[in-house]
Amino acid sequence: MSELDRLRHAMRVTERGGAPLDLDAVMREGRRLRTRRRVAGAGAAVLTAGLAAVVVVAAVGPGGPSTVERPPPVAAVPTSPVPTAPTPPAGGTPTTLGTPRPTLPPEAERTASPLGQVIDSGIRHGVDQRVYYMVRVSVPGEPRVTIGLAAGRRAPDGTLTTDVLVNDVDGADRSPGFHQVGYDEGGSAAPVPAFGYFVGPAQRITGTVDGRQVTARLARWSDDKQVVIFWFDPADLTPGDRLDGIIARDGDGRRL
Amino acid sequence: MARGDAEFVEFARAASARLVHAAFLMTGDHHQAEDAAQTALVRTYASWSRVRDDDAYGYARRILVNHLVDGWRRPIREYPTEEIPEQRRDDVADEVATRRWLTAILGALSPRERAIVVLRYYFDLPEAQVARELAISVGTVKSTSSRALGKLRANGPRAADNQEACR
Incomplete structure (x- = not known):
């Protein structure tokens, strides 16, 4: 028997049956944890409303209307200030988390084209690609917030359907560190994997959920290489599940 | 007992010994191993509605391992003397x-x-x-x-x- 075989054998034969775990206590603590998560989730939603805007822009069901736009990679400055300038759904009602959101003027709709390259996540929804792209936004009194990150779908003919847009509503959109993380809100025709962006030399981004770590996929934004766009594979993080924490590390493994 | 709870109890009874043993192999400490397995089962139960139809055992294992990995950052402890099972x-x-x-x-x-x-x-x-x-x-x-x-x-x-x- 080789050392490895012996190791395998030893690990198995020393297993003890009838572990003395108190399942009543396990379930009691599990219920408390579940309750705490619900409360924390509700609190986080309120907090999010104060810190950032997350806009579900395509609340469409199967066969419903969708936001479709041709994606020339050209940015245009909005002609009038609006709280955010995402692409609202054609014939649909934008949904805002936490706070009511003013209607966007027509000019804003026309200017919400992708800034820089559209990033293909490699995730597919039928024939559509899950893509992420920056769009120009404008927030009153916040001149340093000019971009937002959109999660959308790209059809085979190149048309884009925007599902969720996240952007800062104060501070600066290029400040170092993490910015708003977007989650599936249940209003899209396809599940939206969690996504966001980090400003800085991140080489690895890891989230924590239920005590396990999930590693994000990364892509640098073509217009500013300091902006690292990340998303989580749905196999690792179920769309709609909230992260408990998230960290970024540089190429040497140092936490940023 | 609700159906989901009954399923969880059945799952936990089947999985707990292996989880405890895996934790013991990773730590060499019976008490820490039991605590870690209990933590993994608590979190698994908290998410049971989501994981029950998926790979619940894999989910519990991942929580267990990550919980212990987090413990690596704590100060190194003495390796305990093995207890002789009764x-x-x-x-x-x-x-x-x-x-x-x-x-x-x-x-x-x-x-x-x-x-x-x-x-x-x-x-x-x-x-x-x-x-x-x-x-x-x-x-x-x-x-x-x-x-x-x-x-x-x-x-x-x-x-x-x-x-x-x-x-």
Whole structure:
């Protein structure tokens, strides 16, 4: 028997049956944890409303209307200030988390084209690609917030359907560190994997959920290489599940 | 008891011994192992509606391993003296000897090496899955696993001698 075989054998034969775990206590603590998560989730939603805007822009069901736009990679400055300038759904009602959101003027709709390259996540929804792209936004009194990150779908003919847009509503959109993380809100025709962006030399981004770590996929934004766009594979993080924490590390493994 | 709770109890009864043992192999501490397995089951139960129809055991295992990995960052503790199980079986001497050998072998490994050895050779997970669960590269899994097996071969005879001396 080789050392490895012996190791395998030893690990198995020393297993003890009838572990003395108190399942009543396990379930009691599990219920408390579940309750705490619900409360924390509700609190986080309120907090999010104060810190950032997350806009579900395509609340469409199967066969419903969708936001479709041709994606020339050209940015245009909005002609009038609006709280955010995402692409609202054609014939649909934008949904805002936490706070009511003013209607966007027509000019804003026309200017919400992708800034820089559209990033293909490699995730597919039928024939559509899950893509992420920056769009120009404008927030009153916040001149340093000019971009937002959109999660959308790209059809085979190149048309884009925007599902969720996240952007800062104060501070600066290029400040170092993490910015708003977007989650599936249940209003899209396809599940939206969690996504966001980090400003800085991140080489690895890891989230924590239920005590396990999930590693994000990364892509640098073509217009500013300091902006690292990340998303989580749905196999690792179920769309709609909230992260408990998230960290970024540089190429040497140092936490940023 | 609700149907979901009954399913969880059945799952927990089937999985707990293996989870506790895996945690013990990773830590060498029975009390810490039981705490870690209990934590993994608590979190699994908290998410039971979501994971019950998926790979609940894999979910609990991932929580267990990550919980223990978080513990690596805490100060290094003394490796505890192995307890002799209270069993009356004919092969109890063999089992005690095997346990001592195993304790000596695993005690020579770093926490990361132990985690990889347990995931690879106790849970029989492929290298790619070990890498995913520990959030490290496949290359790191291979190199660490190779280093751990090198230590195993180097320490094997000495541990075996100690085992014989204990008899």
